[in-house]
Amino acid sequence: MTYESAEYHPAFEEYSETIFELVEDGVEVIQARIADRLNVSRPAVSEMIRKMVAADLVVVDDDTGIALTASGAILAQTVVRRHRLAERFLTDILDLSWTEAHHEAGRWEHVISPAVEAALVRILDDPTTCPHGNPIPGSAYQKPENACRLADVDPGCEFMIQRIPEELEFEPGQLEFLEASGLMPGRSGTILTTAPDGTTTVSINGAAVGVGAFSAERILVSTAA
Numbered sequence: 375m376t377y378e379s380a381e382y383h384p385a386f387e388e389y390s391e392t393i394f395e396l397v398e399d400g401v402e403v404i405q406a407r408i409a410d411r412l413n414v415s416r417p418a419v420s421e422m423i424r425k426m427v428a429a430d431l432v433v434v435d436d437d438t439g440i441a442l443t444a445s446g447a448i449l450a451q452t453v454v455r456r457h458r459l460a461e462r463f464l465t466d467i468l469d470l471s472w473t474e475a476h477h478e479a480g481r482w483e484h485v486i487s488p489a490v491e492a493a494l495v496r497i498l499d500d501p502t503t504c505p506h507g508n509p510i511p512g513s514a515y516q517k518p519e520n521a522c523r524l525a526d527v528d529p530g531c532e533f534m535i536q537r538i539p540e541e542l543e544f545e546p547g548q549l550e551f552l553e554a555s556g557l558m559p560g561r562s563g564t565i566l567t568t569a570p571d572g573t574t575t576v577s578i579n580g581a582a583v584g585v586g587a588f589s590a591e592r593i594l595v596s597t598a599a
């Protein structure tokens with residue numbers, strides 16, 4: 375599962391990772407979305423995609439958009455795996471906040487060697503998700519049962535947070551808000567109300583917290599039912 379490349383190319387790694395995560399989040403993989411997520415210009419994206427087509431990492435289809443090839447998928451899984459292992463290490467062992475860990479891991483993912491990756495797996499006891507609940511590729515991760523979006527849980531019902539999708543990690547201020555409110559994987563709460571504008575108010579850690587529509591439609595939870 376480890377991608378061996380003759381030359382070190384962080385941009386290929388970054389783009390492959392982004393395409394993998396857009397697919398994971400159910401977002402259409404087109405140049406505009408890649409530009410948004412990487413915060414780069416459209417011409418820069420189209421230039422890089424051209425190079426990645428030449429390197430056999432992606433294919434472009436006018437109807438279906440951009441997709442990873444088999445070797446692109448291996449590269450992406452390797453980078454995503456290292457990112458999520460690094461996030462686990464940075465939060466669980468070094469006690470960094472979610473936001474700090476997310477940013478640091480964005481650098482670590484490019485320099486972790488197979489030996490360090492194996493050591494991380496050992497010291498972290500073979501984790502299956504990042505601190506935000508996103509699956510670590512190649513781990514024994516299993517989809518939670520009875521999972522649905524926070525926005526779909528009825529008022530009065532209990533839920534347990536399962537997963538904060540990568541999409542929210544890129545929303546400015548979201549990770550700080552979620553961590554500060556205790557909306558973290560493994561924590562349970564109850565739905566209080568759902569407002570017409572899509573805001574879901576939940577009771578968690580003894581406090582009422584309003585979760586905006588964008589996040590409530592993306593946070594995955596499990597319910598007892």
Ligand SMILES: [Zn+2]
Nearest residue numbers: 461504505506
């Ligand atoms: Zn994460």
